[in-house]
Amino acid sequence: MGYADMIRNDANPTDIKEYLISGDQAAITIRIPDTLRDAAKEAAALKGTSLSAYIRECLIEELTNGR
Template sequence: MPKTYKQLIESSPSETEIRSFLVEGNQISVTLRIPDTLRDAAKEEAALRGMSFSAFVRTCMIEELSKKGV
């Protein structure tokens, strides 16, 4: 399996392969500076979906990074 996202994308993977690659690995802590209105809206949307803010952000990132033609 490729070591980097770029190497993976260059191998013309399926969406499933991309998603698998993105969820592998160790969890790390990330600090992100965003407007409070964006954070509050995302927290509300996450709650509506029955998930945590962190899970919602991860889901959004995976969705964006696993799109075909990126």
């Protein structure tokens, strides 16, 4: 069962989070404005975390609660 199936079956947010964090690590490249990157780095630093961890956290939050 994939993410879309979980959404269609109205899975609870905890199950979706567990699914999203259970996979192997994958490297990606994205193109964003440097001002957005810099702001995200600053936001991550304010939370005491890395940019990568901050982005993962934001994605997981959006994919579990932003349905």
